[in-house]
Amino acid sequence: MSSLSSARLKRSIALHLFLTPLALLWLFPLWMMVVFSTMPDNGIFSPGIELLPHGNFVDNFNNLQRDTDFVGAIIISVCVAVTYTVLSVMLTSMAGWALARYQFVGKGVVVAIILGTITLPYAVVLIPQFIMVARDFQLANTWVALIVPPLFNSLGVLFMRQSFSMMPDDLFDAARVEGVKEWRIFVFVALPLARPMLAALCIILFLASWNNYLWPLLINSQPGSMTAPVALGTLIGLTKVSWGGIMAGAVMLTVPMLVVFVLLQRHFIAGIAAGAVK
Amino acid sequence: MRNRNATAYRFLTPYLLIFAIFWVWPIISSFLISFQATRTVPWRFAPGFNWGRLIGDPAFFNALKNTLLILVIQVPVMITLAMVMAVLLNSPLLKARGLYRFAFFAPVVVGEVAYSAVFRLMFSLDFGIINKLLNSIGLPKIDWFSNVTPAMALIMIAVTWRWAGYNAIILLAGMQSIPEDVYEAATLDRVSKLKQFFFITLPLLKPVIVFCAVLSIIGTMQLFTEPFLITERGGPGGGTETLGLLLYRQGFRSLNFGYASAVAYTMAALAIAITLVQLWLTREPK
Numbered sequence: 001m002s003s004l005s006s007a008r009l010k011r012s013i014a015l016h017l018f019l020t021p022l023a024l025l026w027l028f029p030l031w032m033m034v035v036f037s038t039m040p041d042n043g044i045f046s047p048g049i050e051l052l053p054h055g056n057f058v059d060n061f062n063n064l065q066r067d068t069d070f071v072g073a074i075i076i077s078v079c080v081a082v083t084y085t086v087l088s089v090m091l092t093s094m095a096g097w098a099l100a101r102y103q104f105v106g107k108g109v110v111v112a113i114i115l116g117t118i119t120l121p122y123a124v125v126l127i128p129q130f131i132m133v134a135r136d137f138q139l140a141n142t143w144v145a146l147i148v149p150p151l152f153n154s155l156g157v158l159f160m161r162q163s164f165s166m167m168p169d170d171l172f173d174a175a176r177v178e179g180v181k182e183w184r185i186f187v188f189v190a191l192p193l194a195r196p197m198l199a200a201l202c203i204i205l206f207l208a209s210w211n212n213y214l215w216p217l218l219i220n221s222q223p224g225s226m227t228a229p230v231a232l233g234t235l236i237g238l239t240k241v242s243w244g245g246i247m248a249g250a251v252m253l254t255v256p257m258l259v260v261f262v263l264l265q266r267h268f269i270a271g272i273a274a275g276a277v278k
Numbered sequence: 279m280r281n282r283n284a285t286a287y288r289f290l291t292p293y294l295l296i297f298a299i300f301w302v303w304p305i306i307s308s309f310l311i312s313f314q315a316t317r318t319v320p321w322r323f324a325p326g327f328n329w330g331r332l333i334g335d336p337a338f339f340n341a342l343k344n345t346l347l348i349l350v351i352q353v354p355v356m357i358t359l360a361m362v363m364a365v366l367l368n369s370p371l372l373k374a375r376g377l378y379r380f381a382f383f384a385p386v387v388v389g390e391v392a393y394s395a396v397f398r399l400m401f402s403l404d405f406g407i408i409n410k411l412l413n414s415i416g417l418p419k420i421d422w423f424s425n426v427t428p429a430m431a432l433i434m435i436a437v438t439w440r441w442a443g444y445n446a447i448i449l450l451a452g453m454q455s456i457p458e459d460v461y462e463a464a465t466l467d468r469v470s471k472l473k474q475f476f477f478i479t480l481p482l483l484k485p486v487i488v489f490c491a492v493l494s495i496i497g498t499m500q501l502f503t504e505p506f507l508i509t510e511r512g513g514p515g516g517g518t519e520t521l522g523l524l525l526y527r528q529g530f531r532s533l534n535f536g537y538a539s540a541v542a543y544t545m546a547a548l549a550i551a552i553t554l555v556q557l558w559l560t561r562e563p564k
Binding site for chain 1: 282283286290293296297299301304305307308363377378381384385386387391393395396398399404411450492493496502503507521526541542543545550
């Protein structure tokens with residue numbers, strides 16, 4: 001028995017000796033983001049190797065705010081992401097419920113189309129979306145333009161369909177026998193039962209909106225209407241710009257999400273892993 | 279399950295409405311736009327105008343070549359790495375699992391702009407931490423931004439860092455859904471762990487691996503932000519220009535919507551081909 005456990009010990013040590021450097025390598029860019037955000041610009045562009053944080057974060061942030069209205073952009077990003085999440089959760093859970101719980105004409109077609117769009121490049125719809133929103137609806141540089149077009153989300157619907165179809169039939173049938181209307185069953189019976197899945201969905205949707213770059217870059221290009229990633233992106237590549245400031249912005253975009261990730265890891269992983277379990 | 283057309287469609291209508299306006303119509307519309315000359319007012323129907331230009335455009339073939347090169351190298355490397363991460367994170371021998379999970383999964387929440395900025399700074403020629411570290415162990419500096427090969431490598435490194443953990447999450451979930459007793463039986467029969475991986479885990483995980491590969495291919499095919507921000511608009515000299523960047527440049531810099539739509543449909547054709555291969559790979563054996 002002791003030889004077996006010493007073999008296990010050796011295997012365990014080998015495992016950690018391999019995985020620890022890999023983990024450190026993976027954390028390195030995030031660590032350097034924090035370090036850069038606390039260094040003055042002349043420290044970032046000096047020949048020495050600096051691997052520990054300094055105390056310059058507030059100055060860097062002030063430099064960033066001087067280069068672009070980052071606080072304003074953050075406010076837009078937060079409002080847009082919250083509104084988007086609420087609306088998108090409503091739409092996807094309603095659609096998921098219909099697909100999981102009713103038999104209806106055209107159901108096969110709807111499911112096939114949703115599955116098909118997962119592998120369809122977004123590039124195909126990008127140009128007409130832009131022409132429609134900017135030229136036909138005249139909605140460029142508004143919150144509506146940021147929120148509404150991305151509302152179509154196929155993975156979210158499939159995730160909610162799967163969640164609702166795993167619930168036992170009796171639950172809903174009992175309510176039906178008592179004459180409860182379908183939408184009340186959905187709102188007061190089904191949704192509360194799906195709370196963990198809804199939490200996972202909320203996190204994934206919020207993150208998608210918070211980090212969205214290409215569409216906001218195209219449609220909200222006026223300085224006062226940019227989201228935070230777009231505002232930050234306009235500074236990258238400029239010659240007279242504070243890189244410490246850019247890093248302070250990157251930290252402000254990233255660290256809140258890392259905190260959410262640590263606190264709600266289980267929901268997070270469930271939301272992403274939904275693709276694997278069909 | 280009840281047959282109720284009206285109720286079902288009442289629940290589906292808002293979603294399908296968004297879908298019709300912002301997806302169905304654009305899919306048709308960009309197909310039509312690709313057959314129009316869009317730099318004249320009003321646009322005029324000219325079937326060969328954009329597609330004819332496309333097949334003779336060196337910029338298109340350069341972007342196509344770069345995109346396929348990134349695909350062919352980056353996706354297999356990343357999926358293999360994600361597999362290694364998933365297998366090792368799944369090991370019962372691992373201590374402090376939460377810390378390792380955090381390290382590999384954290385990039386999933388980092389936005390493209392934030393990490394592009396960090397990578398750009400880390401890899402800069404004279405003051406980048408990567409070159410400083412290379413120098414300190416006696417290796418020469420690498421000029422990541424002025425030469426095509428290192429610039430391409432940098433794009434691949436950045437994308438792999440961002441997405442390996444995402445794929446590891448999906449693979450890990452797939453592994454954990456394989457019943458435990460399959461492995462217990464194999465262990466009783468003295469099948470080595472390595473053989474268990476190749477003869478149990480891999481075959482059972484095939485649909486999940488293919489799913490990851492297809493999502494990664496479609497994602498990488500549309501690569502835009504990294505060459506846009508890290509290597510400065512596809513530099514050096516178009517060396518990291520991708521189809522996504524070409525589409526952006528043509529559609530939203532030159533406002534040539536017709537030509538950009540033709541590029542978009544080329545990407546769609548590639549995606550459809552890849553999806554068909556996926557369906558063929560994961561078909562039910564007869």
